[in-house]
Amino acid sequence: AQSVTQLGSHVSVSEGALVLLRCNYSSSVPPYLFWYVQYPNQGLQLLLKYTTGATLVKGINGFEAEFKKSETSFHLTKPSAHMSDAAEYFCAASFMNSGYSTLTFGKGTMLLVSP
Amino acid sequence: GAGVSQSPSNKVTEKGKDVELRCDPISGHTALYWYRQRLGQGLEFLIYFQGNSAPDKSGLPSDRFSAERTGESVSTLTIQRTQQEDSAVYLCASSTGQGSVLSGELFFGEGSRLTVL
Secondary structure (H helix, E strand, O other), X not given: OOEEEEEOOEEEEEOOOOEEEEEEEEXXXXXXXXXEEEOOOOOEEEXXXXXXXXXXXXXXXXXXXXEXXXXXXXXXXXXXXXXXXXXXXXXXXXXXXOOEEEXXXXXXXXXXXXX | OOOOEEEOOEEEEOOOXXXXXXXXXXXXXXXXXXXXXXXXXXXXXXXXXXXXXXXXXXXXXXXOEEEEEOOOOOEEEEEOOOOHHHOEEEEEEEEOOOOOOOOOOOEEOOOEEEEEO
């Protein structure tokens, strides 16, 4: 079955530390991959996406993610966490289904940033 | 505004009542999606519209849930005889939906928070 798995419902880092949020997908055909962020009381907004081409993609606010087909992964990283990065992050994949596609989301990872 | 608009932003209802949630997508977006986000859980796909047809209703949890869309515009999600387990944030998103493959991004509304007492 096609699915998206995010390892860890909560990740805590100190301000200035590396952020690593893990995402793996399950699919026989590599999907398009996305990371969304949800700040408190706001809608989801796109951080970055991988469709084709370069496997290392850069997004807003200094985040980047690397698509690794051999590992079926699309982990999100940021070299130095900022307090304003505290939010919930969702990995998503676009799977084909009967000629059309929908986004399947992981369960989300809450990023907590401490001073 | 230019974004996806949802109403109401908050709805408290009694068990057994019917509720309607509305979504105004971004103008020109042909694809529209409804998701449900329950406390502590990820986004659960409910239904997808391409224009005013719904090729994928597989996520609707029960026959108490229905949705419709007028042309490439407003969509309404209706929940009949609400139950406490229906309490969640209902998110709507729209997309250009190029061709049959989603290569564009989804633009989300801020959601409608439903509380069933």
